[in-house]
Structure formats: C-alpha cells, structure tokens
Amino acid sequence: MRGQTNLIALAVALVLLTGATVVGVTLADSALAGADRDPVERHAATAVADRLTAADSRITVRANALNATAVDALNASRLSDLAPPATEGDVRVALDGATIVERGAPGGGTTVRRAVVVRSRSAPITTLVNLSRRSTIRLPRGVGRASVTLSPGPNTTIRSVRANDRVVLSDGAGLNTTATIHLSRFAPTTLRVDAGANATGRAEVTYRRPIVDERVLTVTVDA
Incomplete structure (x- = not known):
C-alpha cells in the first residue's frame, strides 16, 4: 500500500515538474521574443521621431518646431514618405496624446517622446x-x-x-x-x-x- 502511494506521489511530482518546465520554457521564449522585438521598435520609433522633428523635415520651420498647417495635412502615406522607418510596424503619431496620424492598430509597442513647439498663425x-x-x-x-x-x-x-x-x-x-x-x-x-x-x-x-x-x-x- 505504501509503495502504491509513493508511486502516485512520484507521478504527480513528474506531472508538476513537466508542467513547470513547459511554462518556464514558454515564458522564456516570450521574453526572448519581446527582447528581440523591443530594439526594432525603439529604433523605428526613434528614427521616425527624429525625422519628423529635423530642421529639414517638410513639416517643420526649424528643428523641433512644427508647422501647424503641415501637421494637419499629415496622413499615413505622407508619414511613410517623410520617415521610411514608419513602415516597419503599426505606427501612431500624437501631439499631447491626441492622434494626428495612425497606420495599422498599434496595441502596445514602444513609444518615443519629443518636446516640440507648434507654430501657427492668427486670423488676419x-x-x-x-x-x-x-x-x-x-x-x-x-x-x-x-x-x-x-x-x-x-x-x-x-x-x-x-x-x-x-x-x-x-x-x-x-x-x-x-x-x-x-x-x-x-x-x-x-x-x-x-x-x-x-x-x-x-x-x-x-x-x-x-x-x-x-x-x-x-x-x-x-x-
């Protein structure tokens, strides 16, 4: 009787060990996949932000100073032309949290921030x-x-x-x-x-x- 109990306990332990191993491997794979993806996302987000705020960008009047009219006209196609790294995944560009252009449906990803000014003109x-x-x-x-x-x-x-x-x-x-x-x-x-x-x-x-x-x-x- 005691031998049967020990066999049952050993079987349960093996099942638990196997399950833990599977879970551990799965988590490790997920972590590695995330680690591989983060540098790609960060590089792309940084490149897009740098390109949009550059002095010679088509939506700036100088470095980090955005032209309000050009920003209003920005769309997914123009974003890809201005900053080719924007084609490397789903992308969202926002000002103070308000989306100005989006391609795809970014559900998470990596976010890069830049302090900018937006220049516009009053009514005549x-x-x-x-x-x-x-x-x-x-x-x-x-x-x-x-x-x-x-x-x-x-x-x-x-x-x-x-x-x-x-x-x-x-x-x-x-x-x-x-x-x-x-x-x-x-x-x-x-x-x-x-x-x-x-x-x-x-x-x-x-x-x-x-x-x-x-x-x-x-x-x-x-x-």
Whole structure:
C-alpha cells in the first residue's frame, strides 16, 4: 500500500515538474521574443521621431518646431514618405496624446517622446494708419510679411512706406495700391507711411500674428 502511494506521489511530482518546465520554457521564449522585438521598435520609433522633428523635415520651420498647417495635412502615406522607418510596424503619431496620424492598430509597442513647439498663425488682423497724424504702427516679432493698402485722399501724396527706417514701398509720383511687403521675423517692426502735412485718405495694414504652442510629440511603433 505504501509503495502504491509513493508511486502516485512520484507521478504527480513528474506531472508538476513537466508542467513547470513547459511554462518556464514558454515564458522564456516570450521574453526572448519581446527582447528581440523591443530594439526594432525603439529604433523605428526613434528614427521616425527624429525625422519628423529635423530642421529639414517638410513639416517643420526649424528643428523641433512644427508647422501647424503641415501637421494637419499629415496622413499615413505622407508619414511613410517623410520617415521610411514608419513602415516597419503599426505606427501612431500624437501631439499631447491626441492622434494626428495612425497606420495599422498599434496595441502596445514602444513609444518615443519629443518636446516640440507648434507654430501657427492668427486670423488676419487689420490696423488703420492715421495719415493726418503721420501715425506709425508696430507689428510683433515673428510677422514675416504684411499687406499694405494705400488710398490717398484729395491733395495727398504718399511717397513711401518704411519698416524700421527701411523703405519697403516707394513711388515719387505717389502710391495708391495694395502690396505685400516682406519683413524680418526676428524683431518687432515699426511701419510708417510717409505722407505730406494734412494728409487725408486711408492706409491699412493686414497681417497674421504668430502663435507658438509647446507640445509633446509621441511616436509609437508596434512591430
């Protein structure tokens, strides 16, 4: 009787040992597979993030500064063109957690983060210049161009428009036009319309104010 009990106990022990061995091997295989996959995912995610934020990227205005319009136009096809490593698995690109483009359905994978700024422009802002007082207007830093409309009144001649003492529009016979002027984005600009004393008419300047938002770009690759 005791011998039969020992045989039963030995059989149970063998079954448990075999099961533990199978489970251990399975877990080891899974761990090795995950270890092999993680470097591939990390390399791909890092390469995509680096490419999207590079100074010469088609969606940046400089390194780590994204153009909001280009970001809005980003899709899976353009992402693959911009960053070929994005084809190495399912990919998601997000800003502050909001997905902007996704290919496939990444359920896990590896995520790489980059601190970026997103540059956009305000709605058009129009400011009137008081010709009778020879007033000036000041445009904020970051405004690279503006539209100037000049409509002089009777007995008024507008000969030039200056930006920080640099002549940007000029006509000795008089200006009566709408024109785009190009400005330095690296400093505020003071515009002055040169008209004679007691000038009448209308002068207006239209521009878009730059908007810069700090964001976190995340790239997830699930290979």
